[in-house]
């Protein structure tokens with residue numbers, strides 16, 4: 330019956346990236362690939378979840394208190410007036426909030442603008458709704474919004490723009506000027522904006538996260554999606570939300586109820602505690618991540634990368650392979666797994682526009698630094714050892730041939 334599977338399921342088959350992930354598991358590589366923390370969640374949040382299980386919060390549930398707190402936060406952080414009774418849908422992570430938002434607004438043939446490179450899950454949701462993803466390239470090395478390219482991507486079928494800031498995979502935080510361009514275009518063309526703000530509390534240096542919804546004229550057309558996953562290091566708990574004006578939130582809620590009914594009950598209870606963490610919690614989160622970011626940047630520089638864009642937010646470095654290294658992203662990652670025992674992600678999976686073999690699309694590698702000190706240190710030791718023993722030969726891709734059977738990890 331395989332031939333009767335849907336076209337959408339065939340399009341979302343495992344990618345070369347997932348195959349590399351299997352290789353990494355086989356050789357026991359240190360994991361700087363996936364964007365989930367490998368350190369413990371905050372004790373006060375874990376205690377709240379344990380207490381909620383002990384108190385038998387086991388059934389389908391909508392915890393209204395989450396919306397109440399989120400409404401206060403939206404006012405405090407972004408000056409937004411939202412109604413906690415009508416404007417929130419508590420979902421199974423940002424992922425479900427995004428899917429439900431797409432199903433609520435997209436008809437077959439509607440076009441959705443996305444910035445390229447992009448986090449992988451958006452496209453599948455849009456295609457499942459039989460919408461058409463249309464990619465607008467961000468310009469390297471700083472992943473700047475190209476206003477002309479963006480404006481000319483709108484057609485009479487454009488229904489929504491997706492904005493992820495702080496951005497996975499590049500670490501870009503969209504500037505106020507860029508947000509204004511996006512906001513004006515959405516209003517002029519009467520489009521929705523769906524934002525993905527899961528890294529809202531993880532920004533560096535002078536960079537500040539601004540919600541697109543807070544720009545003049547945007548709240549009525551913005552669907553904010555976010556979650557507990559990254560801020561509280563609980564990606565497996567699956568608590569997220571969509572926030573939109575009542576009539577749009579109601580449509581999203583109707584879809585959400587049919588998809589999953591409700592988010593995990595005990596973790597919704599724990600969300601009440603997580604979301605009321607003290608200001609110290611958020612400043613430590615930033616500081617700790619900034620230390621990790623700087624550690625990984627130094628490691629990459631020592632290894633031979635020229636870092637032309639320092640992440641402004643999120644938990645990734647999207648590093649360009651120097652042109653003198655005659656090696657593609659896939660080969661680099663395969664070799665790094667085999668020779669150093671360190672797993673990272675080839676950049677090409679985040680690019681969606683057609684590109685030829687010489688394109689910069691094959692020259693980026695994503696390092697996730699949402700990892701414990703022990704993991705980051707282990708990766709550093711392995712990469713430094715590789716650089717010391719093989720150095721330039723390895724980087725240029727020569728010297729691999731005779732090494733094909735070399736042992737997997739140091």
Ligand SMILES: Cc1ncc(COP(=O)(O)O)c(C=O)c1O
Nearest residue numbers: 364422423424448497556558569
């Ligand atoms: C940009 C971005 N959005 C959403 C998610 C997934 O969020 P959630 O765990 O809330 O579904 C991720 C996870 O890596 C991400 O990087």
